[in-house]
Amino acid sequence: MMKEKFSLKAELVIGIGDLSKLTGVSTRQLRYWEERGYIEASAIEKNITRKYNFEVFYKVQAIKKYLDEGFTLAKAAEQADWRKKQVIICKKFVNATFVDVSIADDKKLFGKIDMGYVDKEKTQHLYGIVDEKGSYFEINKE
DNA sequence: TTTCTAACA
DNA sequence: TGTTAGTA
Incomplete structure (x- = not known):
């Protein structure tokens, strides 16, 4: 830091x-x-x-x-x-909770925020999505 | 020229 | 609050 x-x-x-x-x-x-x-x-x-x-x-x-x-x-x-x-x-x-942000559209400033895992076993990956549909969460099971 | 306080055509 | 007076 x-x-x-x-x-x-x-x-x-x-x-x-x-x-x-x-x-x-x-x-x-x-x-x-x-x-x-x-x-x-x-x-x-x-x-x-x-x-x-x-x-x-x-x-x-x-x-x-x-x-x-x-x-x-x-x-x-x-x-x-x-x-x-x-x-x-x-x-x-x-x-x-911030881990990283991948930029999907650097003009419209859309992207996917990596917010880490929801559980200690690291099977549920939480993302914050910002796109044309708005801002919302998404959980990827891994 | 700017900022300060105090006071009120 | 604005504005102004008289300073520093």
């Missing part, structure tokens, strides 16, 4: 102006959200100016998404947190 030493996720640090332009959320809102504890600025140096990391950038986008869907700010922030936890659980599952 390669360690993301130079990953964008780890290195990205932006100011409030850029975060605002990138997300479409006003600087006024960003400061207010911070005041309410929905987001956090990574206090840089003598915190003359706010700096935000990738996590915050992502969360701001999520909150805005729910806000646009009609949620109140409090509910939107709550939804963003809830959604993040759901995604983390899904990632855990995928990372644990």
Whole structure:
């Protein structure tokens, strides 16, 4: 497993102006959200100016998404947190079961996900299929 | 030029 | 929330 030493996720640090332009959320809102504890600025140096990391950038986008869907700010922030936890659980599952993906159509992005075996005897091979019919499971008895 | 806080024609 | 004032 390669360690993301130079990953964008780890290195990205932006100011409030850029975060605002990138997300479409006003600087006024960003400061207010911070005041309410929905987001956090990574206090840089003598915190003359706010700096935000990738996590915050992502969360701001999520909150805005729910806000646009009609949620109140409090509910939107709550939804963003809830959604993040759901995604983390899904990632855990995928990372644990992911074996390989064979690409069937690299233009339409169809493929077959090798999800390993369902049983310890390794007689039932589970696949996740993505094709013109949609996304579904398939078990191959071996 | 950008960001900060505080306040409201 | 937007906007603006007066700074640093």
